[in-house]
Amino acid sequence: MKVAAMPQRPLPRSESDALVHDVTEGMPRLLEIMARLRAPDGCPWDIEQTFATIAPYTLEEAHEVADAIEREAWDELKGELGDLLFQSVFHAQMAEDMGLFRFEDVVRAISDKMVARHPHVFGEESRDKSADQQTLDWERVKAAERGNARTLDGVAMALPGLTRAVKLQKRAARVGFDWPSTDEVIDKIAEEARELVEAHTSLTEEERFEEFGDLLFVMANLARHLKIDPEAALRAANAKFTRRFARIEDWLAETGRKPEDSDLAEMDALWNRAKAEEKAGVAT
Template identity: 40%
Template sequence: MNLFIELAMNPPEWLLFDPLLRVLTIMTILRSPQGCPWDREQTHKSLKSQLIEECYELLEAIDQEDPSSIKEELGDILLHVLFHAQIAQEAGKFSFWDILDSLSAKLIRRHPHVFGTQTASTTDEVYQNWEKIKKKEKPHRESLFDGIPLYLPALIKAMKLQSKASKLNLDWKDPQGPLSKMQEELDELKEAYGEKNREKIKKEIGDLIFSAVNFSRMLGIDPEEAIKESSVVFEKRCRFIEKELKASTPSENPEDLDKLWEKAKEIYP
């Protein structure tokens, strides 16, 4: 193993031309008895939350249009792929090379209009082909709703469920439908609040948000992106007010805070 460590730290010229082999060597070392205690202790399950965190960090880097950060975060996600592959290989399940082979086969299989005889000149045609291919690949899925990940963020999952339901014609004809439903759910929420019924309030809040997602979907707006942008603006306004309050004598007068809020809205519309 000392030889592997030497190769990883001071790679010969031939290894420098194969960075993938070098990083696989490093991962093997980290998981070895001569490696890192923390790395050796990790399992597929213990790495789950960290992988989710890395994905969100990549999304943030993409939104910031920061190539350096995007490169770093992609590397962190690749590290998790290597980590899971190494754990599986040690258990005799599969290797990183098996992942690559499987991925290559899948890409070719799902692009018959590129690697086969089928044709697809539009994105819609490509999507229709994919749906047919996926049905053949996963015949055990009996429902349209099978395959929707359990751990998706709630807004994304709601949107996917609604999209699947639309294929059964369980959908509104136009955005006015869910818009009217939002008003109906808001009225029911007000009623539940008046009754001080906590469980009913919770249900009606969920129904209201679900209807808002439906409305957003029918307009082609990603609700996850919409709420994220609203949160960013809200934070900027709050930070502005926080800074203003620190620079002056704190006021508990609601009218003064209202004026600051209006000023913040002008700066961050």
């Protein structure tokens, strides 16, 4: 199958209109739509945007992809992936407007990277390796690419806090800075929690903030040792809380009341009822 060439912009308006409305054109069509949105006669909102203003939307779309996967909402995933792809196109168009690079450069860069990091597929290296060995080899290639950079350089600041904590800890672990087992991590969690509980009344607000951060950081370390994605685990806990609290509201509504018309003792009892309902597998 012949791959359509990317449009050389700006196209004459008649050609642009034809491309924008041709549903068979794939990526060239999407790139032209984005170019038109950012053109002088395009959408005022799109024209005003910058890398900084679009970045939060990029993060949001990535989270919505993860949410659809978490819920196994496969009918929604196509649209969410499209939204995330559009974010890459948006950033690339802004870069082109500034004379930095084009979308084609983005595609070439990631293609070159994938080929270089998979010599067992695209080169002469043996494919006789496990997924774990491939992960180690991947990290080795990435380290070589970083050259003389510091161990923790390049871990994106904009990552969710727990995810960034795990990545920082993985980097440190590769050079031997890690607890040998989960036992030491659990001991550290107990120590950090005890310090926070025992000293919270005497600590300043800034010190409580720091101690709480230390506790979360060690919890992320435990997740890494247990091979648990802490963000996914927290999302699941959030979903469980939302689901069970909704049951509390449903049962209160049956008596014509809302949560604010109840009290903690009653709602705690209803929470336990919802918990038992779920464990029995009868929750709807």
